[in-house]
Amino acid sequence: MSALNTPLEIYKLLNKSNCRKCLLPSCLAFAAAVIQGQKKITDCPDLDDQTIQSIIGETVPRKNFEGEMADQLTGLKQEVEKIDLASVAEKLGAVANGDTVAINCLGRDFIIDSYGELNSVCHTNIWIHGPILSYVIHGQGKTICENWLPFKQLQGSADWSRFFSHRCEEDMRQLVDGHTELFFELMDLFGAKEITGGIDTDYSLLIHPLPKLPMVINYWLAEDDFASKLSIYFDSTAPDNLNIEFIYTITRGLVEMFRALIVKHNMTGKLF
Ligand code: SF4
Known part of the structure; x- marks a missing residue:
């Protein structure tokens, strides 16, 4: 078995029953938690000993998300230092x-300095910092063509x-x-x-999480026997303007930011 580096590789070995005995809502969430070092593989009671031993031998546990992003940020900041920011701005x-x-x-507005530090009158967080630096370093600045695609159809x-x-x-x-x-x-x-x-x-x-990364959020209310539905679409140029991993990260960051604001509003009656 090759080294298990990603949640997907762990997920393939689970029974996919989403039984929640591991106290997480799904097998997919469990796989991500194992990779991030937040759960042990033995926390899933439905894996047999042989599979557990093979996974333990092959898993490359990641640091928790913040630790992993902090490492990534160090590298991204070093790359920003080599860039003439004025020449890529337009x-x-x-x-x-x-x-x-x-x-x-x-x-x-979020301000990036020549050392890759991020400043804003808004609260900044680790979910935003990495994607913005990656956008500056690797973004091709392709013009939006309004060919909207679901995430799964984006290249990569x-x-x-x-x-x-x-x-x-x-x-x-x-x-x-x-x-x-409140959400809207x-x-x-x-x-x-x-x-x-x-x-x-x-x-x-x-909405525009980044100037050349527009996102369309479609939502259908629950009706009769039909559950509500939400889908997110991106312009087909999205992977050219931001690495696919960071498209996931910045969207996940939005969810966390909205969740935090909603919790705060419900406790204090204020949003900011
Ligand atoms: S206990 Fe195992 S099978 Fe059940 S949801 Fe968690 S990972 Fe999936």
Whole structure:
């Protein structure tokens, strides 16, 4: 057996029953938790000893997400130091100012300096910092063509699409289901624009997590025997403008940010 480096490789060895005996909502969540070092493989009671031993011998546990991102950030910052920010600003839809560049993320400016540090009047977090640096370093600045595709149809998304569906679309759907009005109020605050005349949805919104990474969020309310539904679409140029892993990361970051804001609002009555 080759080394098990990704959640998908662990997931393939599970029985996929989503029985929750590991206290997580699904086998997919469990696989991700094992890779991130948050769960031990023995926490799934349905694996036989032989499989457990083979997994223990081959798993390369990752640090927790924050530790892993911190390592990635160190490398990304070193790469930013080699870049003339002013020369890449225009193609990225950013604004150069001396040694810094301002990138608009959800209607707010985030300032990157020549050392890769990130500053904003908004709260910044690790989910945002890595994708913004990657956008600056590797983004090709392709022009948006408005050919909208689900994540699973984006080039290079095969290893990430199950996780995107589970941790981004499904988690966001649950947030919207529980806090529909508040969620769309937040979207409005972050510069979302309503889309009309497209497919038949209850809500269809366009937001810009990065200037050349637009995202369309479609939501259908539950009706009669039909559950609610949420899908996220990207422009077909998305993987050229941001590495696919960071598209997953920044979307996951949005879900976490909205979740934190909703929790705060419910406790204090305020959003910011
Ligand atoms: S206990 Fe095992 S089979 Fe059940 S959900 Fe967790 S990982 Fe899947």
